[in-house]
Amino acid sequence: MSEFLQLFFSGLTVGAVYALVALGFTLIYNASDVVNFAQGEFVMLGGMVTVFASAAGIPLPVAALIAVSVAVAVGLLLYWLAIAPARGASAVSIIIITIGASILLKGAAQIAFDKQFHRLPAFSGDAPIDVLGASIQSQSFWVLGGTATAVLILYVFLEKTLVGKAVLATSASRLAARLVGINTATIMALAFGGSAAIGAIAGILVTPITLTSYDVGTMMALKGFAAAMLGGMGNPLGAVVGGLLLGLLETLGAGYVSSTYKDGFAFVMILVILFAMPQGLLGRRTVDRV
Amino acid sequence: MPDLNQFNRRAARCLLGFSILGLAICGPAYAAETIKIGSVLSVTGPASFLGDPEEKTLKLYVDKINAVGGVAGKKIELVVYDDGGDANKARTFATRLVEDDKVSAMVGGSTTGTTMAMIPVFEEAKVPFISLAGAIEVVDPVRQYVFKTPHTDKMACEKIFENLKLRTFTKIAMISGTDGFGTSMRAQCLKVAGNYGIQVVADETYGPRDTDMTAQLTKIKNTAGIQAVVNPGFGQGPAIVTRNYAQLGMSATPLYESHGVASKSFIELAGSAADGVRLPAAALLVGDKLPDTDPQKKIVVDYKQTYEASAKQPVSTFGGHAYDGLFILVDAMKRANSADSGKVRDEIEKTKGFVGTGGIVTMSPTDHLGLDLSAFRMLEIKGGDWTLIQPGS
Numbered sequence: 001m002s003e004f005l006q007l008f009f010s011g012l013t014v015g016a017v018y019a020l021v022a023l024g025f026t027l028i029y030n031a032s033d034v035v036n037f038a039q040g041e042f043v044m045l046g047g048m049v050t051v052f053a054s055a056a057g058i059p060l061p062v063a064a065l066i067a068v069s070v071a072v073a074v075g076l077l078l079y080w081l082a083i084a085p086a087r088g089a090s091a092v093s094i095i096i097i098t099i100g101a102s103i104l105l106k107g108a109a110q111i112a113f114d115k116q117f118h119r120l121p122a123f124s125g126d127a128p129i130d131v132l133g134a135s136i137q138s139q140s141f142w143v144l145g146g147t148a149t150a151v152l153i154l155y156v157f158l159e160k161t162l163v164g165k166a167v168l169a170t171s172a173s174r175l176a177a178r179l180v181g182i183n184t185a186t187i188m189a190l191a192f193g194g195s196a197a198i199g200a201i202a203g204i205l206v207t208p209i210t211l212t213s214y215d216v217g218t219m220m221a222l223k224g225f226a227a228a229m230l231g232g233m234g235n236p237l238g239a240v241v242g243g244l245l246l247g248l249l250e251t252l253g254a255g256y257v258s259s260t261y262k263d264g265f266a267f268v269m270i271l272v273i274l275f276a277m278p279q280g281l282l283g284r285r286t287v288d289r290v
Numbered sequence: 291m292p293d294l295n296q297f298n299r300r301a302a303r304c305l306l307g308f309s310i311l312g313l314a315i316c317g318p319a320y321a322a323e324t325i326k327i328g329s330v331l332s333v334t335g336p337a338s339f340l341g342d343p344e345e346k347t348l349k350l351y352v353d354k355i356n357a358v359g360g361v362a363g364k365k366i367e368l369v370v371y372d373d374g375g376d377a378n379k380a381r382t383f384a385t386r387l388v389e390d391d392k393v394s395a396m397v398g399g400s401t402t403g404t405t406m407a408m409i410p411v412f413e414e415a416k417v418p419f420i421s422l423a424g425a426i427e428v429v430d431p432v433r434q435y436v437f438k439t440p441h442t443d444k445m446a447c448e449k450i451f452e453n454l455k456l457r458t459f460t461k462i463a464m465i466s467g468t469d470g471f472g473t474s475m476r477a478q479c480l481k482v483a484g485n486y487g488i489q490v491v492a493d494e495t496y497g498p499r500d501t502d503m504t505a506q507l508t509k510i511k512n513t514a515g516i517q518a519v520v521n522p523g524f525g526q527g528p529a530i531v532t533r534n535y536a537q538l539g540m541s542a543t544p545l546y547e548s549h550g551v552a553s554k555s556f557i558e559l560a561g562s563a564a565d566g567v568r569l570p571a572a573a574l575l576v577g578d579k580l581p582d583t584d585p586q587k588k589i590v591v592d593y594k595q596t597y598e599a600s601a602k603q604p605v606s607t608f609g610g611h612a613y614d615g616l617f618i619l620v621d622a623m624k625r626a627n628s629a630d631s632g633k634v635r636d637e638i639e640k641t642k643g644f645v646g647t648g649g650i651v652t653m654s655p656t657d658h659l660g661l662d663l664s665a666f667r668m669l670e671i672k673g674g675d676w677t678l679i680q681p682g683s
Contacts, residue, residue, distance in 0.1 A: 003508055003512055006504060006508045006538070007508060010502050010505055010508075011505075013502065014502050017501075117525070117526040117529070117555065117559055119529075119558070119559050119561070126536075126561065126562060126563075128536075128538075128539070135538055135539055136537075137537050209501065209502070210502070210530065211526045211529060211559055213526065216499075250505075251502070251504075252505075254505035254506055254509075255505040255506075255508055259465075259494045259495050259505065259506045259509075260468070260495050262496075262497070262505075263497060
């Protein structure tokens with residue numbers, strides 16, 4: 001039992017990070033139909049900026065705030081400089097633009113920071129916590145709690161605020177949203193900024209566990225994208241479920257099947273699920289976006 | 291003063307040549323005065339962490355050797371090309387070194403990939419090639435003109451197993467990275483484990499970009515009878531393994547890391563979890579901690595100081611490999627009193643008791659590496675720093 005709990009909690013922690021990245025994908029996809037492959041770079045920026053700011057003597061909470069601000073600024077710039085000018089282009093072209101942005105950000109980080117791995121101290125000490133025989137890093141609870149909070153805030157924002165409703169309206173139909181007086185350009189900028197903030201928060205929360213470097217973003221984006229697909233692209237709840245499930249599949253696969261085929265096991269499961277349910281677990285039925 | 295006379299005569303001839311025939315006479319006269327040593331290194335690109343210190347080391351020490359008169363009465367002319375980590379480019383540059391620059395010998399080849407691509411060129415041209423690459427394939431099987439200086443991952447395995455045997459451990463677990471370094475070392479470890487009476491009862495792996503290894507470690511923890519865990523890996527993976535290891539409360543079972551993490555950044559990344567971890571490493575890392583009686587102490591401390599003063603960056607074992615390669619070659623040229631490729635090759639093979647940064651080198655016709663296990667020191671991390679373990683512990 002303790003072995004299962006150990007694997008379960010490890011999987012949840014890894015999965016919570018995937019879920020946050022998947023949420024970022026979802027938010028931008030909803031507002032603009034763009035799959036933003038630079039999402040992983042926001043995670044990298046969150047971690048790296050926090051590491052370097054706190055190394056410069058800035059207290060951790062302030063450093064984290066700076067990191068989120070930097071990521072948001074980069075997200076907005078990405079939208080204004082690269083995505084907005086290509087508004088008329090096809091989805092594939094825009095996806096290619098985001099991949100280019102991802103490479104650019106990675107290269108810039110390599111020059112602005114360095115090529116080394118870095119760590120942050122765990123927020124509440126390094127001592128592991130014992131839960132029914134499984135020892136869990138205290139930081140895991142920060143990651144799980146942080147993810148839950150982010151999901152909750154996003155949910156309240158989308159469902160209970162006017163601006164949130166405007167985002168949903170834009171995602172439903174950009175033309176109709178514009179007709180009722182919603183400034184869709186602002187909404188899309190908001191989505192990029194918000195998704196950058198979510199990514200940066202994921203990066204900050206997870207750095208004490210996973211370490212960070214200029215190139216952690218690619219793998220994060222890949223796993224986050226898989227999680228978003230698994231849960232159903234465009235559904236925030238699906239992103240969370242997909243992320244957690246992917247994390248659990250990986251960890252249980254490594255623990256009970258074989259660590260060599262850990263990723264293979266997880267991805268084969270995703271394929272099976274997507275064959276059976278092409279929309280993903282919680283995906284919308286195909287809607288004709290006109 | 292025959293030397294001065296000779297110099298004057300040559301200078302006079304040179305001046306004469308200059309006035310009558312331009313540089314034509316000067317050129318060859320100058321060329322005869324130097325020994326050309328070639329080098330193809332990965333100074334830029336993904337392997338620049340290897341090639342950069344290697345290039346700095348070669349240039350630094352060639353200047354030093356020339357400042358005290360060079361080798362066998364001749365100055366060394368160093369020809370360096372940067373392959374950017376690309377094996378195809380390396381081969382092209384190797385051909386250029388042999389055919390255009392007509393070098394007497396070559397010290398270089400930062401990676402196993404570039405080295406293997408260049409070997410045929412030097413073998414065919416019968417020019418000695420001292421490689422700086424890690425893999426054992428470079429000198430196994432032995433090739434007539436190919437030598438290397440860095441220790442191999444097989445030796446790292448043997449060093450770890452030697453220590454395990456000393457502690458009478460027979461059942462171990464391995465958790466290896468699936469990158470090139472981890473895969474190669476895992477294979478070598480599995481191959482030699484039997485020689486030390488060691489049984490690998492759990493054999494787990496992790497991806498080079500994995501962020502959590504608790505699943506694999508939980509599996510190891512729940513395997514009965516494991517007395518020690520060995521982690522062949524490179525980069526950040528071993529740091530996460532070490533942290534997860536402490537998190538799961540497994541620290542009572544000794545953990546061995548590889549020489550791949552023998553840098554200060556590993557201790558920083560793993561934090562207090564690194565305490566008690568053992569690993570094999572080159573003497574260069576612990577130069578100041580070696581006892582004064584250690585034959586390598588003077589060399590490694592000198593090299594570290596010289597390099598750090600000149601390059602303004604911390605010393606690495608990679609630059610040390612270039613230092614060893616250069617001086618094995620220079621010593622061979624001194625003994626041969628010639629730059630003739632064939633004679634130099636024979637003398638390199640006769641290298642005996644050469645004290646370098648990587649160990650004490652004694653080559654033979656069947657061993658073109660010449661290092662034994664004493665090249666590695668077994669270290670233990672204590673209080674955030676390396677310590678040499680007590681002999682017999």
